Amino acid sequence: MRKDLLLAFFLILYLASSLEASQTYILSYRAQIKNAVVISESFHLTHAMKEVHAHPDQKLELDTFKEEDLQVILEKNRDKILEFLMKYGTHTRSHETVSDNKSSSLISITIPPTYITVDFKNDYAIITRLIID
């Protein structure tokens, strides 16, 4: 009898953990580069304030490094995330001035705010890019 109860309890726990809803976030990035040197960079992650009608697209698996804070995980995997999201469109603006044979350039690259969902599974954070319907 006890064994059955224990089994039922663990089964409920397992189902509850597997049914845990993934969280939706908005991710954005912007960097400014002056004369081939990065002068400013912003990388923001925020909760989606309202429900999004979107369908999932590509996925990316990130190592969590046994961290629980998503900001820390994203910070540690910033290169991977940027490379993943830049593929889907990067806004590039460049102003270059050559004055009296002296050149100066200012480039800004922007990843437009993108909806993502994050699921945690076996020490991996699975990032899914969402496309709005």
Next chain:
Amino acid sequence: MKKILVISAFLSAVLMAEEAPVQEVAEAAQPSQPNVIVVEPVVVTVAAPAPVPVPEPAAKEEHICPQDMQEPPHSTKRPDAYKKMRINVTGQGVAPTMTSSPAQAYALAKRAAIADAYRLLAEKVKGVRIEGSDKIKNMMVQRSEVRTFVDAVIAEAEIIETVFQDGLCEVEMELTIDPKQWRSILASR
């Protein structure tokens, strides 16, 4: 019981085998009967088509419509005009002088190199707007300035190689683009 069944099946098979050629011969002897259909095995051999005599070109002048210039639907060998175009660029970035660690220097230099590569791709795909001005006073050039602007959204670009040496990071990037799409981008400016 089983033996009887096996023997009867064997005998019926032998009888059917014997009757079959007789029936065929009988059918061959009466070809005029319209109800009998003889199905013969068909052997298909694929051979090179016989040379077709090429008709002489018409005397009147032919006009080629734009529809005729479209890609044939089942051709395996695509003409050069329909092949995807690959654009390769190498962006360069420098690490700032004040960095807390070599890893940060590498990360920032790589970021700058990626941005430079994106700018080069944008220049190639969408083009550059150039403005120039010269200030001349008393028949002498006082100031000469050239300004260039690039503004584009680049998608599907891939990093091929990253090299970091002596504080300089070089990122090679590749963009595959359809020539038709490219022409429409250039036309829409």
